[in-house]
Amino acid sequence: MTETLIRLTTARCRIDRLDAADAPALAAITDASVTEQVHFLPTPFTESDARALIARSGGDDVFHAVREGAALIGVIGVHRRGRDHEVGYWFAAAARGRGLAREAVAAVVRDLA
Template sequence: MTDTLLALSTERCRIAPLIADDARALAAIIDETVTSQIDFLCEPFTESDARALIAGSGGGDVFHAVRSVDGAALDGVIGVHRRAGGHYEIGYWFAARSRGRGLATEAVRAVIDALAASRPGCSIVAECRPDNARSRALLRRVGFVSTGLGGRRRGRMLLAWRAAPLDRIDVC
């Protein structure tokens, strides 16, 4: 894997880097529910802003389109952000119409698994607002645990991905 995940697919999702032709669809899925959570997205987020985000994707910050396997509509975006020292940060947002169906969990898990497989020993982190219960739950489902530390962005907590599943019960 280069800094871009070339293409992934899951049972219900296709995941590939955003391209210039995605600008209109990207602007359409970014509303106040998204811009209020992601500090680098402006409100309102226009098609011009989407073009700029896509044009800047690559190298250390790569944004991936998530689409259903049976449709062309943009359901969400997953960002993979390279940080110093072999660390990667994952971020995501999904269209309001796509939330609550498990697509985000499935797609984020696929990206995490591909990143971990292609970068053995890398550290994968995510930042989340403590009051964003749905996002915290998604991150936990895919293997993130709280570090007890604040994130780089104000008001965020830092979570780290662990390869072992968290759904098991250990007996002592």
């Protein structure tokens, strides 16, 4: 499944590809509260790091944008592990506590099933 991009819409979110133009917003939402939890992200996570993550997305490791309206509010990574998938995610501090991550991740998991 990770060879193709997931494009989904939920009641409040749109899940699609991360684009090079997302690099500034991605850097802005990936603060220390995220990088302390996601082992492969450097601290601080810069716009250059964001561009590199977007550029390497594909194949067995695809990173998807989660948008609320036009705003980038989170990232969902889908990673192929043999015949299985691993799903990871992070969301902007301002997007937490409203059930958006649960809604978006649940949609991705359903799509993978």
